[in-house]
Amino acid sequence: MAEAVYILCALTSAACAVLLLRAWRRTRMKLLLYSGLCFVFFTVNNVLLFVDLVLIPAGDLTMARTVTSLVASGVLLFGLIWDVS
């Protein structure tokens, strides 16, 4: 069950990234670009989560996961403050 939740998190975030970046290519709206990039990093984060908790339970990728979340939210926040508002 846990594995299913982690895999679904990775798949849904990847789907969000693809949809947002496709919409950005069509409309060139900056907000869509930053949201898309944010979800690219969320996808990396969720893949790391799966690797950390399921594939290599002995390893510890906690820091890498925290840093990817920080980069993801940082990219979006930068876009919102610098480019969009």
Next chain:
Amino acid sequence: MLKTLLDGAVLMAYLACALFFLRFYLQSKDRLFALFSLAFTLMGVHNLLGALVAPDLDAERVYYLYVVRLVAYLLILGAIWDKNRAGRASR
């Protein structure tokens, strides 16, 4: 210690993003922004719960915490789908 600090920064960033989207929603009345705001608030809640309930790797195996994150992603997917459908209908 450093992880706690960074987790706090991530929580703050999520909530700030949620507030920006809430402002866009109030300005444009576009449902997309309301759903984005809700999703980022949920991600913040997930982060906070993670820090409180599962501060270390072993405790993090309480996978149902990640259901909160999954719901947030599904909200975003739903918001994009809703927006695309509205776009097609108006054409």
